[in-house]
Amino acid sequence: MSVQSNIASDGKTLNISIIGRFDYSVHKEFRNAYSDHTNSRIAFKVDLRKAEYMDSSALGMLLLLKEHADKCQGSVSLHNPQPTVRKVLEIANFDRFFPIS
Amino acid sequence: MIRGPFVPLGILIAIIVLAELLAMLGVSASIRWTVELVAVLLCGWWYLNQKNNEKETKAAEAFEAESAAANAEVDQLFQQLATDIREESGEVDTELERSTNLINDATQTLSGCFSQMTELVQLQEEQAREIYQRTAGHCEGEELGHGANQMNSFAQEAEGMLEEFITLLVNISKQSLEAVHHIDDMVEQLDGVFDLISNVEDLSGQTNLLALNASIEAARAGDMGRGFAVVADEVRTLSIRSTELNQQVREKINKAKDAVSNVRTTVGEMASTDMNASLQSKERVDAIFQQVSETNEFLTGTVQEMSNTTDQFGQVVGNAVRSLQFDDMVTQNIGTAREHLQCLIGIGNQLTSAAGQSSLDAEKVANLRQQLEQLRSSYADSQRKKVLSESMDEGDVELF
Numbered sequence: 172m173s174v175q176s177n178i179a180s181d182g183k184t185l186n187i188s189i190i191g192r193f194d195y196s197v198h199k200e201f202r203n204a205y206s207d208h209t210n211s212r213i214a215f216k217v218d219l220r221k222a223e224y225m226d227s228s229a230l231g232m233l234l235l236l237k238e239h240a241d242k243c244q245g246s247v248s249l250h251n252p253q254p255t256v257r258k259v260l261e262i263a264n265f266d267r268f269f270p271i272s
Numbered sequence: 273m274i275r276g277p278f279v280p281l282g283i284l285i286a287i288i289v290l291a292e293l294l295a296m297l298g299v300s301a302s303i304r305w306t307v308e309l310v311a312v313l314l315c316g317w318w319y320l321n322q323k324n325n326e327k328e329t330k331a332a333e334a335f336e337a338e339s340a341a342a343n344a345e346v347d348q349l350f351q352q353l354a355t356d357i358r359e360e361s362g363e364v365d366t367e368l369e370r371s372t373n374l375i376n377d378a379t380q381t382l383s384g385c386f387s388q389m390t391e392l393v394q395l396q397e398e399q400a401r402e403i404y405q406r407t408a409g410h411c412e413g414e415e416l417g418h419g420a421n422q423m424n425s426f427a428q429e430a431e432g433m434l435e436e437f438i439t440l441l442v443n444i445s446k447q448s449l450e451a452v453h454h455i456d457d458m459v460e461q462l463d464g465v466f467d468l469i470s471n472v473e474d475l476s477g478q479t480n481l482l483a484l485n486a487s488i489e490a491a492r493a494g495d496m497g498r499g500f501a502v503v504a505d506e507v508r509t510l511s512i513r514s515t516e517l518n519q520q521v522r523e524k525i526n527k528a529k530d531a532v533s534n535v536r537t538t539v540g541e542m543a544s545t546d547m548n549a550s551l552q553s554k555e556r557v558d559a560i561f562q563q564v565s566e567t568n569e570f571l572t573g574t575v576q577e578m579s580n581t582t583d584q585f586g587q588v589v590g591n592a593v594r595s596l597q598f599d600d601m602v603t604q605n606i607g608t609a610r611e612h613l614q615c616l617i618g619i620g621n622q623l624t625s626a627a628g629q630s631s632l633d634a635e636k637v638a639n640l641r642q643q644l645e646q647l648r649s650s651y652a653d654s655q656r657k658k659v660l661s662e663s664m665d666e667g668d669v670e671l672f
Binding site (some may be wrong): 199202227240263264 | 331438439442446449456543545546
């Protein structure tokens with residue numbers, strides 16, 4: 172599994188971890204990880220610590236996640252990106268759309 | 273004139289002859305001897321006296337001659353000295369005048385050169401400033417626009433374009449993924465259709481079985497069931513056709529699924545763009561920014577340095593021009609020297625006229641002394657002036 176997710180016990184936070192390449196090959200898994208969670212004000216936390224590579228489809232996936240979160244007044248935050256991944260996020264100005272820590 | 277011992281000798285002989293005559297005439301011998309002795313003594317004294325006088329006169333004559341010769345020599349020396357003083361002073365005066373002119377000319381040329389140097393350095397600084405403004409884009413007012421800030425605006429434009437491009441790329445990815453999601457949803461629906469088809473296939477199978485049972489029952493009924501058997505056959509035929517139809521639908525939908533899968537792959541490829549090229553472009557643009565910024569910094573520093581250098585140059589030239597004031601002082605000093613020379617020439621003239629006479633009388637000596645005194649006092653005066661003007665460095669001088 173390149174995408175792992177677990178929902179917090181209160182149902183307010185969904186943690187999604189990406190392992191390995193974050194590209195088109197994981198789009199289905201990624202979508203499945205969040206599409207069923209529509210709780211109001213849910214926080215999606217995407218952990219990128221183990222993400223080695225990121226292409227434009229990953230950026231697209233994150234934007235779709237944001238759209239999904241917006242529909243249920245939720246939020247998306249990105250965590251622990253590696254330098255190469257952080258560069259891709261910065262070049263796409265994702266720091267304007269997502270809090271990155 | 274007969275000189276020497278002949279006159280007293282003659283007189284002596286005359287007296288002796290006279291005394292002998294007197295003796296012959298009867299005068300006593302003692303008187304005769306006394307007279308003769310006195311005469312001899314007188315004659316000797318006179319002779320000695322005469323001799324002595326003669327010596328003195330000779331010495332005086334010799335002295336006179338010597339003194340005249342010495343006087344003539346001194347006279348000649350005086351004249352020579354006076355002439356020398358006059359001529360040499362004249363030469364010195366001419367040289368001094370020439371020097372004054374040379375110094376004045378040189379000073380003027382130097383002043384011209386210095387002011388030109390200042391102008392040139394200022395021009396150079398202005399040119400450097402212009403280069404700086406044109407290349408670095410540091411321009412006052414509105415004049416910036418055309419070409420002044422080309423590198424900077426180019427880099428900004430490139431960055432803007434790159435940003436737009438990346439935004440577009442990400443949006444395409446997002447929309448493609450959305451499309452893929454829709455396709456996935458559609459494929460799910462198609463899978464539902466397959467379920468439905470298999471249901472229909474089940475129904476057909478059961479209908480077939482039913483028809484089979486019905487024809488068996490019809491056969492058992494004999495002639496009475498013949499009509500029913502026909503219906504049962506028809507129903508069976510219908511179920512078989514229905515199964516065939518279902519097969520065809522399944523095939524078509526499978527083909528549709530394949531087509532959708534192709535679309536999915538294509539759209540998926542559209543969604544996936546490697547970001548490395550964009551990252552590299554971004555790095556290049558950043559490098560250009562960095563370079564432009566460094567160049568600007570360098571130019572700012574250099575122009576500032578140049579400005580400082582120009583200021584220092586101005587100060588140095590100012591010092592040089594101030595030093596050129598020596599011209600005034602030297603001219604003044606030479607003027608004083610020439611006055612002294614005039615004085616010397618005057619003294620020379622005095623000496624010449626004095627030398628013409630056999631001796632220097634008191635008045636002339638006093639005159640000469642007075643001249644010398646005047647010379648000394650005016651020299652002292654000029655020395656005092658010189659001391660006053662030695663504080664030249666304290667004054668500041670404008671460039672001319």
